[in-house]
Amino acid sequence: MNKYKKLFEPIKIGNCEIKNRFALAPMGPLGLADSEGGFNQRGIDYYTERAKGGTGLIITGVTFVDNEVEEHGMPNCPCPTHNPVQFVRTGREMTERIHAYNSKVFLQMSGGFGRVTIPTNLGEFPPVAPSPIQHRWLDKTCRELTVEEIKSIVEKFGDGAFNAKRAGFDGVQIHAVHEGYLIDQFAISLFNHRTDEYGGSLENRLRFAREIVEEIKKRCGQDFPVTLRYSPKSFIKDLRDGALPGEEFVEKGRDLDEGVKAAKLLVEYGYDALDTDVGSYDSWWWSHPPMYQEKGLYRPYAKLMKETVDVPVICAGRMDDPDMALEAVENGTCDMISLGRPLLAEPDYVNKLRSNNCKSIRPCISCQEGCMGRVQHYSMLNCAVNPQACREKDNALTPIIKKKKVLIVGGGVAGCEAARVLALRGHEAVLYEKSDRLGGNLIPGGAPDFKEDDIALADWYANTLKDLNVEVKLNSIVTKDLILSSKADTVIIATGSTPKVFSLGDDEKVYTAADVLTQKKDCGDETVVIGGGLVGCETALDLAKKGKKVTIVEALDKLLALNGPLCSANSEMLQKLIPFNNIDVKTNSKVKKFSDGILEMETNNGIEKIKCDSVILAVGYKEENSLYKELEFEIPEIYILGDARKVFNIMYGIWDAYEVANHI
Incomplete structure (x- = not known):
């Protein structure tokens, strides 16, 4: 019997029934839009793959409804109002494929970033805000929005939701009274210094959010679900200064008292569910929690929302432990579990859980190298441990023409990933590792208690290679002679790196x-x-x-x-x-x-x-490439991967190994 059956009970958001308690958390869809603001093939494939993997509700990454008041340098993200015909056409193709797997899909729509626009995505456009306040990243003062501009954004929300409904979306999520985005800046008095109907009292500061849901319900009908990404607490000590877990401080953003009052009002205004987290761009480690944050860090705040409102509450925030997820639903902490980065790492997470195959779930390591880091710096969404994320077709496994015997030296992430991909493609991979376990630098790197998922990744590789019947030889020192006598068709050297040391006398x-x-x-x-x-x-x-x-x-x-x-x-x-x-x-x-x-x-x-x-x-570390240099001119097909090629990080170790192993 599957002990997680409770997580597979259906639930309704408004009149929309979702088959299980799992949602794909919205993550910036950078690289998933076409030049006209529709979804490109990468985006369609990416979202469909998570539906295929069993996720009950797909929530897209942010789409901008407005590109006039706050320009976004199209086509950074999809946009339901830029070219409605193109958006509906591509959106329809995507929603039809998602629906084939009995999953539902909501479009996340944003009113803008305001003072928190990431500079790499801002270009030369002037940042806007509720009031003339300091930008989060730049030493600039934002321009105050006019009432006419606010009204135009509200109208664009109606247009965007109408186009989303035409495109087959089952509902929308508003982005957001959370994390300090533009609508949230209106809601928080630290950022909102207005004296008109959009400033002052809490009701006035929430007017923007209220008018948005009312406009959408007017345009799309009362039965069309409108959910809200919502943070009941900001963790702001001051502008550009956030609080740490356990730190005593005076909240200058939204405190829990106001968070409860605001939640009641927002549901009263018509929002059908609250997708709950905490934090802000001034305390970014709450909104995008690294490995230094505990697992399930939003649970107390989701529980508070459950006690406050009578609509479904969704909880994200490092909720990839299925036992933790089960307990949260059983004890009334939340109604749904939202998985973002875990579904980047493992698109089949939900189906694997349903079939009692937890060991095969590839873990997210919360490094944010492939996802938020790349969004921030390069305007693209990927995953450090899953080279196929957001590149499902481009990085599909390549059929082999002739089966080869491939000898791999080194059982770190590069060697393990190469062996995994080669085995999946049908080659015969033999992996040698000098120590008594696989993982390489994951083992010391995963020793601190806040790096437990590094060890989980090492264990996942060991389990996966066992399931794929890859021959693994531990405690094995490989020499040039051994390799030359092995009759391997191809050799991969992934011997890693060694710590740099120097003498200090004693x-x-x-x-x-x-x-x-x-x-x-x-x-x-x-x-x-x-x-x-x-x-x-x-x-x-x-x-x-x-x-x-x-x-x-x-x-x-x-x-x-x-x-x-x-x-x-x-x-x-x-x-x-x-x-x-x-x-x-x-x-x-x-x-x-x-x-x-x-x-x-x-x-x-x-x-x-x-x-x-x-x-x-x-x-630092230095490359251990001596074996490769011994063999470089002895073997026709030889590759060097991971730290042995260049000391870098886990992501490039895995990605480079996938690239090479997929084309042998």
Whole structure:
């Protein structure tokens, strides 16, 4: 018997019945629109694949209803009002395919970003806002919207919803009285300084949101579902300054008291469901939670909404643990579970859960390298651990012409991904790994409790290769002679990288971060981490949480200056967690020597000394490519992948392996 049957009971939003309790959370659909604001083939395939995977409700990423008041540089995202014929034509093709899988689909529609528009998506367009307030990212003052412009946006919502209904969408979601987007800026007094009918009292500040739902119901009928993305709490300490979990602060955004009052009013105005989270662009790590946030972090706020309103409540926020999801629905925390990044990583999540096949669910690692980071920097949506996300047809598996025996050296993510893809395509893959388990740098990287999903990914690869009957040889040292005698048609070298080390004099108590993280070495009660990159900061955070006194020494002028997380939510939260956990930081400092428990370093203030039990080196990795160089001219078809080719990150290790293995 499947213990998760409760999650597969149908539920209604308005009059729309959804077959199970799972929704695809809306994520910025950058790269999924055509030049006229319709859905391109990538977008159609991407959303359809999640419906095929069993998700009951597909909620698209944001679409802009207005491109005149706030220009968005079409075609960044789909738009239901730019070219209605093209939108309806492509939208209809998509909704018909989604409906074939008995899934429902809502179009998410935005009134605009206002002060939080990401600069890479802003171009030269002037940012707008309810009032002349500071932009989130740029040192600019936003332009205040006129009443006429507000009215025109409201009308565009009606047009957009009407076109969505024509295109076969089952409902819409309004984006949003959440995260500090334009409609939310009107709702929050910190941003809204107006003295007209759209400012002042809570009812006035919610007038924009009220007029939108009323306009849509007028145009599309009372039975057409209109849901709302809603944050009952902002976690804003000040402009561009957010609060951390457990931090005492004075809320300057929306506090829970006003969050409850606003929720009651919004449902009274006609919204049919609340898709609940918390946070804002000023505290981005709440709205886009990295691995440093706990799983299911929105549950208390969803529970509060369930106790406040009588419409369905949807809860997202690292809810990929099925036991946690089940408990949330059973105990009345929420009515539906919204999965965003987990469905990027694993489009078949829901069907695999339904068929009691949880072990085969590929985990999201909350790195945000392939999704939010790429949206922020490159205007495209992808996934670090799933190279096919948003490229379902372009990255489809290539049929093989002739079966080959492929020998893979190295069981990190690159070697494992190559073996997986080769086996799926029908090749014979044999994988050699020198240690006693697969995963490579996932193992030390996943040692901190906030990196548990790195270990889950390593376990997923081990389980997947076993299911695919890939021959895996652990505890195996591979030599040039072994490879030449193997009669393999193709060889892949994925031997990874080794930590960079250097002598500080007394090296008996100088360790690598990997050895400390895996508890091969005991750093003592007081330690110094050399290197303030991602590995150094995460190592320091892990040790500080365990009660150690930690100092980070960094040669550059700030932490995470090189190779930090691509997504600002990850990097900003990690940077704030360092002082919050009483970790001392010495920047512009170079270590000189370590002797008799004293680390000596050169700083802007001259020579400084720190007493410590050990020194931990986190100064990067170097490619281990010696085996490849031995074989480069001996084997006709040979590839080098992962860190052995170039030290980078998990995403490129997996992506490059997929690319190469898919074309052997």
